[in-house]
Amino acid sequence: MTSSTLTYRHVASRTLVALLGGYAFTWGIIALGIALMYSAGMAFHDAEHLSYIIGLLVFLVAFLVAFAAQGLRRVALVLVGGGAAMTAAAWWVQSLIIGAGA
Secondary structure, three states: OOHHHOOHHHHHHHHHHHHHHHHHHHHHHHHHHHHHHHHOOOOHHHHHHHHHHHHHHHHHHHHHHHHHOOOHHHHHHHHHHHHHHHHHHHHHHHHHHHHHHO
């Protein structure tokens, strides 16, 4: 796609996928990271801070990939679907942690 064929709608949809999809994917990474690191024995706040640092880098990469990739639908599916899957996995790990503590 050349610069003369870029439309406002194309740029807006790329930006929307980059922001919202990147946010969903980053949320999943952070939630899963905290759950896994805490279950591995790391202190909660240490796991939280490390996951947030990693999440910042993941969001940057996800944002850039949303603009660099060819197919926007595939990028949206990977970012939103991957974020949902990681969030579900984090919920499952957290329920195991809570169940083991009771």
